[in-house]
Amino acid sequence: MDEVAAAIADPVRRRILTLLRDAPLPAGEIATQFAISRPAISRHLRVLRECGLVRDDLVGRRRIYRLDTGPLAELLDWLADLATPAPWERHLDALETEVYRTRRESRARGPAEHRREHTA
Structure with a gap:
């Protein structure tokens, strides 16, 4: 390579x-x-x-x-692997999505309902 x-x-x-x-x-x-x-x-x-x-x-x-493009295969595989996000990056993306979803739901419920949940 x-x-x-x-x-x-x-x-x-x-x-x-x-x-x-x-x-x-x-x-x-x-x-x-x-x-x-x-x-x-x-x-x-x-x-x-x-x-x-x-x-x-x-x-x-x-x-x-x-x-002869055959010798490019190993280099192409390495480049594709390099361009693929690491597994922990996918977990961070999922966490970010969950944080945004929770914030969106919290705003949709409104401040009064949000306070009641945390005081109960």
């Missing part, structure tokens, strides 16, 4: 993944989308390949890259 997170931390690599989302592309065509050198793009593609986010096939003399 750390390797995948490190790979997608770079904006160039994120853009490469976005390009590959629609269709597999040759390395040369990927490189034309950036204002950096082809060797730099090759290094980015190597990082993505090593963490498993892209696969490459040699077709003739061209290397075709395609997206």
Whole structure:
């Protein structure tokens, strides 16, 4: 998961993944989308390949890259778990709801009835 997170931390690599989302592309065509050198793009593609986010096939003399989202699963699960409220947060939400309900009922009964309940 750390390797995948490190790979997608770079904006160039994120853009490469976005390009590959629609269709597999040759390395040369990927490189034309950036204002950096082809060797730099090759290094980015190597990082993505090593963490498993892209696969490459040699077709003739061209290397075709395609997206593989499988390695994102563990990271996505972790992010979803992180975004889910902790169990104690749900208890606090329930307590807050109960406090508001009690206040609302108390106001609906009026001050005289409220005093009678507490003096009895």
